Amino acid sequence: MIKNFVDNIHNEAYKDYYLAPVLDAESYVFTGGRREVSLDGSWNFSVDMYDNCLRAKWFLEEETNSEGRKVPLDYGFDDWEEIPVPAVWNLVKPEYFYYEGPAVYSRRFLFDGKTEGHVFLRFGAAAYEARVFLNGEFLGLHLGGSTPFCVEVTSYLKEENRLIVVADNTRRQDQIPSENTDWFLYGGIYRGVSLFSVPDTYIKSMNVHLEGWREKQVSVSVSLGGASHYEGGEAVFSIPELQIKESISLGPGGTAELTFVAEALSLWSVESPKLYDVQLSYLKEGTVIDMVRDRIGFRTIETRGNEIILNGKPVFLRGVCLHEETEENGKAVTKEDIRNAFIKAKEMNCNFLRLAHYPHTEWVSQLADEEGLLLWEEIPVYWWIDFSNPKTLADAKNQLTELIKRDYNRASVIIWSVGNENPDTDERYHFMRELAETARELDKSRLISAACLVDAVNLKISDRLEEHLDIIGFNEYYGWYDPDYQKLITILEESKPEKPVVISEFGADGFASTSENMNKVRGSEEEQKEIYEMQVELFKKTSYIQGTVPWILFDYRTPKRLGAYQKGYNIKGLVTADRKREKPAFTVMKKFYEEVRKNEQRD
Template sequence: MEIIKNFVDNIHNEAYKDLYLSPVIDAGTYVFLGGRREESLDGSWNFSVDMYDNCLRAKWFLEEKTNLEGQMVPLDYGFDDWEQIPVPAVWNLVKPEYFYYEGPAVYSRRFLFDRKVDGHVFLRFGAISYEARFFLNGIFLGVHRGGSTPFCVEVTTHLKEENRLIVIADNTRRQDQVPSENTDWFLYGGIYRSVSLFCVPDIYIKDMKVHLKDWEKKRVCVSMSLGGTSRFKGGEAVFSIPELNLEESVFVGSDGNAEMVFEVDSLSLWNLDSPKLYDVELTYRLHGTILDQVKDRIGFRSLKTKGNEILLNGKTVFLRGVCLHEESEEHGKAVTKEDIRQAFSKAREMNCNFIRLAHYPHTEWVSQLADEEGFLLWEEIPVYWWIDFANEKTLVDAKNQLTELITRDYNRASVIIWSVGNENPDTDERYHFMRELAQTARACDDSRLISAACLVDAVNLRIADRLEEHLDVIGFNEYYGWYDPDYEKLITILEESKPDKPVVISEFGADGYISTSQSGNQVRGSEEEQKEIYEKQVELFKKTSYIQGTVPWILFDYRTPKRLGVYQKGYNIKGLVSADRKREKPAFSVMKNFYEEVIIDEQTD
């Protein structure tokens, strides 16, 4: 083998990332956090864009200031001298120079850790866009892919009293990622959800899943698993609901897993009018000694389909919905609880009981607040438009994002639908890919409904998709009156389709710009035209009995680089409310009145 005498690794080695492909941080590393004490690492971090990926190429994370001969070498970085930006936040809104930046960027912060730990210490990231690599005190901890789901990485053996944490966040669009290169939303970058440290004992509760198995008999199912089981010695799991003076226990198997099913006669069910939540506890103990305990706040409700109906606690429910992106003008994708409450308030004002969280997992705050306020949620992963359906690596990525989402939100009563894709072409590769996702969702959680926002059969004009046999609810995206102005097609589709499952109109709508032309004529995409399209759509929905929900696109106008028309100016303006969330468009009232009619009809049935 030829030895290249003038080879300089950080200049000539284009396979530099091969050193950082594993370990992969995925759903298998996730630890249930409920009730545990966290040490926040939010705040000011040192930051720099790194468009040539030099932190990896030149191994800046090692902070080597001398060469092999012990001589001082020049440095091309200065972690502690870089500018400081907030975490959580998106870098795009920190200053104008970063607005459209896509690529690697380096975050660094120092922190102290002076406690002696008899167990395990984990770092938890709420989300990083999109691919992230982590270094603690110069040690590579792993790589995580997927820009919207939380993950945990153990750092026990690498902690010192004084520590440096480096995160390389890379939101480069790639063909084999989920989503792929082409989307219709703004690609924000950065560590945009919270970062924390937490400690668990040597043997700890890794996961707790709770759901109502039978609403009539009020039968509850609790499953759990242990982590750190290399020294597992048996023991029991005890589940309790203090408010009901309930306590149930089960022996934990040799594999560290356990499940218990029991009836709770006094249980009040979670529903839209009375979103009852209970504080619950799960304790793991050995010989009477408590080794670990986790807590959660949970609502108990049942969800099924019957023919074309969706049943919540045995009663038919019509999903009075709206779509929502994770974005505010001030915070971008790093939305606050106040942003979420504001969105909920506006949806409630429109008489909504249902929100489709498009097109990726939103912050866990959304489902927690929806539990409290009595909203139903559709949650999805960004298998959006075209992705590399034939690529096994892409499928692994999608499955992991779906599993991480389900693991995070399994206990949320508000979440009723897992969606595995949006507007994907009906190819053989796509069918096999999304069938695998549907099966993954079913294996992870058989207590909820599975859907996908599908395209119509535009040739035969009917609702048809091979994926339907693997779904519980058919999502139907249609823009008749807008992208296709011919309403007759929609009339034919709705009349000719004979689905044996509930159908949710998961998207419809049109641009809504507050203007007319100088001649006084209505411009294409005006708010007046948007209102007319909504009125015609609603009249058709009223006549179609198998439609069990409608979800207009979208609640608020939002940023997207795909929309550069004279009226759009970098925004998708299909919102029923302006991007600043202050002005309702006329179509807002159309949906508000329609949903009010639905409520009256339900009350008189």
């Protein structure tokens, strides 16, 4: 026996203690209409680059040893600096800007204990691994830096509580995304944290969608959580504005699916984003046990040949890509930031946004529902990842499932994307196919896509994954990374897709020119404008292209871009990073989209 073994020094398998329970999509609870107590505000914080909170189990707050003697402490939760939650740590202090690794958050809160049923913590997102501790107990591990998660805390609550979260944004090969990305990897608890209560048996999920735009047939599915056995009861779904109230008996598993016709329903559209307040109640012997609410628009989305069909009519996706970032807030964007982005997109005559390259805050889809913008949402299966690793596939499936559960009821979301610019290997094909199948199994009311690469040898749109997709996403940078426009002309002429194609990325750098001579330098705004003009003329001639999505609306931070004019930014934006100045290419797209819009109105 090794008698001088010190666990927090010599045990390199220390993380094995924190692998379970896993907080995944199965633990997610629908919170619409529930009263949530916010835990946002000032939290104590410290970077922990050696991971000592986990190694030495600081969360136990043991101030004495086994002999009852006081021991020195290497931490001081309540004495640490305070930083805001939600926020990214990178922008709190200059010395944290490039920090990647574990960091510890701590805050105290009071709980009156007057509750029956279950109490949950909900996190909007924390990058990337998040380990949650309450009053010295490890509650679970969540993987994925952009999706929400819940954890039950009922049996761990006291009148005075300490909540600790170890957030770790270390890049790892087996994660989603992997080690190499073209955006800034912000760290921290950057979306809201809240506490909410539910009854012993509660509504865990409510999914609502329209099955037929002509018939106006509404579909509602509900599942219960809490009790291990369900003894009858019914679910009642209502749309008060339309005086609709429909009920159905719950099955033995606490699930039910309800369909009904709502003839008076007004369809949600880009031009008229009509929303209805809806309510779902769970009743037992006539008594309401639980109730949730949402604000929902009803529309259908499908494809017909090369066309994308919204509510029975063809629609061209006049889009632009958008990262979740501002210079002031990083990924912790505010509702005002989102509204400002929407205003700029609408000024460019957009009806569509591609949310790159990970799930954005749920505020985006909620506000898009109100504003009448269509959305493409995706998970960060980006470039190369460990496609042969079952753990990586499980991570990707869970992130996709959490995203779909969160945004299922959002009319604005019309496309789930399962990846971006992945090499066409056998491992990648099987990986992505499973993701597409998972998305279709969870949600048959939306379209499935992926942003694919072109066959650069045979010069045509070709990807084995196409057969599992509804829309082919085509990323291309002809005129920029490959200056030969003839290749793009050949690709568009030689490709004969049987499905709609969306040009999911195109563009070029655009830095501000200061003289006529500067305009001739690669990457000037003038060259960017010329590339956009060339691209647009080709798009006009290609009938199967049913959407265009330039890269990108705003310049944004990325450690990959270190050129003389980039200086840590991807400068392909149509608007500068401060969101104040439109580049000339913005006007090119604005005019193109205005032309497309007028043609649609004439048709």
